[in-house]
Amino acid sequence: MSKPMLWFLLASSILVGCAAEQKAYTGPRNLKSAIAALPPESVACKVEGVKRMGNPDPAEWVAVTQKVKRSGWVAVRYSMVGGQVVDAKVEASYPAGLYEEFAISHTKKNRNPAAPDASNCITTLEFTVS
Structure with missing residues (x-):
């Protein structure tokens, strides 16, 4: 077997192995359905200061x-402690x-000293490419 053929086989087996390791998402593909399928957030999360997440910097977004x-979209579960x-x-x-x-990075950047402590909260971010 030639060297190029051996390299091709080696590279192919690595790529197939990597693809097999990545778990395919099997849940709902629409954000509303996905949120409905998650365990509910706690009542304390409904307080105004807890749910107010700042918008990401437009340039960064x-x-x-x-x-x-x-x-795409992401649903992040978090707790708010000490703002x-x-x-x-x-x-x-x-x-x-x-x-x-x-x-995750955007969610962790949020601060609100007036917010009460709350756990088991959910925020969502939607990403649209035009």
Whole structure:
């Protein structure tokens, strides 16, 4: 077998292995349905100061969507303690793997000293590429 053929086979097997490791998202592809399928957030999250998440910097938002060039959404579950977001984690996203890092980073940046402590809250971010 020739060297180029061996390299091709090696590269193909690596790519197939990587593709097999990535879990396919099997939940709802529409944000409203996905939120409805998640465990509900606590009543304390309904308080105005807890739910108010600032909008991402427009330049940062555009840079992220232009880099990925695909629309999507992310639902992040978090707690608010002492006016700061803690324990932020992705609950659902579509397509998986594209916007999670940005969504977690944005959620953690939010501060509201007047907000009461609350846990088990959900915020969503939608990304639209035009």
